[in-house]
Amino acid sequence: MTAGYQIVVLGSVVPDPLQTLEPVATPQGPALKNEAMLPAVLDPWAAHALFEAANLAAKVPGSKVTLVSLGPKAKLQQVMMAVAQKVPLELVALDGPAGGFTDAHEVAVRLAAAVKALPGLDRGRLLLFGGWESASRGAGVTLQLVGERLEIHDQFQGVDQIAVQAGGALEILERVEGGKHQVSVVAGPPAVLGWATGSLPEPKNNPQIGMANMRQVMPALQRAPAAPVGTAGVEFLSVAVPKAQRETRIVKDASPDEIARELVEWISQD
Template sequence: MGNALHVVVCAGTVPDPLQTLEPITGPNGPGVKNEMMLPAVLDPWAASALYEAANLVARNPGSKVWLVSLGSKAKLQQVMMAVAQKVSFELVPIDGPIGGFTDAHATAAVLAEAIAALPGLNRERLLLFGGWESATRGAGVTLQLVGERLGIIDQFQGVDQIEFREDGSFEVLERVEGGKHQASVCMGTPAVLGWATGNLAEPRNNPQTGMANMRTIMPALQKAKPAALQADGLHYISVALPKQHRTTRIEKDMTPDAIARELVEWIGAE
């Protein structure tokens, strides 16, 4: 295949999914308690996007992956220790606030500006990748906003598969309602793809990939430009943990027969 692709993956860091989260309100609005202390991971759906990007690049010689990430430098560095051994990419870090409560529109503006300024990026060959939603804000809008800002009008969300053809066109499977996929064919790049899980397993850690990546990652982190996010007119009235707590009836001694009978009644009850 002769599709040399320029894949830009937007990915943020999020607290490791197993952490206990508690909201706090500080001078800059709401946040998560101890967010800087909690272990972080690359946003899971964006990580799928990164692995898919690496897979595409491996199959299309002359291609390249950039990983554009807005977040605190310290967190990015920490997450890179876990991610950089998996696939090859060039990190484009932007030192700024991250978390669920920052404004997606402001985040998108910063990301779009950074992508537009990438040296050597051919916008005609651009595939803008990211997660279809994040594990922080979970709004699923940032990537579209970046795409619009870059003038890309072929956008796909909830993507599980991309298949390139000889002529440079590609087929995309997007998740739609009812556990189905919508299949579309796009004539070619540029396009925006917000990834769901995809079909690739998480790549294994390859020490050589890590070593090569880290040579460019550390200097990039040192030079990361600070970005301030504008959040005009967004007000949080409240942020709180859910109070829903059920009174659980625990049945330890019921026979399977009795449980089944009770469940039949429960399932049937309106």
């Protein structure tokens, strides 16, 4: 690998997880209550992918990270004020809804087209990163669909680690049952990697990185084309937020054994 990787990260915004997310019907289809007004963050799964991408790019000279994001332009801009300070990146923005009710196939068509249109795209260097899951109502299939549309057949999901081997092969660790990983080796790009959490902490904000990124990010946001993805005619009959159950007891001076026993009992209830 002499010229470095072209790492394309697919990821968009989701409402800040502290907000109350209430599904509602709107004339445009199902949505979250007050979604446009809720503060947003970069989807945490996509964020893991982005941080891993930047980490890999830093290790392999000549690599470049491009974040391709389909979401409301105004929200993307707000989120980029924090995200763009964390890692060096280029942004390709598509202005469209990102509420979790959009159809994965429609989204994949737009994203794949945006990736194909990247200047100087070289399949021999292309690594397509994204979240294995999504904090929105993601079907967990968008990344695979984009990969298929780009005719990338080496796809890995639940990735926690990637290592470049001598000769350019990539060793990839995917999550399997019991906290174990499946180890795969792929000859090299192109490949699709759907990241789990990885192992990297969230990088601290660095305004110098932010200022360097912003010279490209702001124009990219300004010229973001409309991407009016919809629900593909799907009618939602029922939508509900998973119920959070919290049973809190305040007990002083409980021993670790007592706490452990109680946890085991609770887990064994089902």
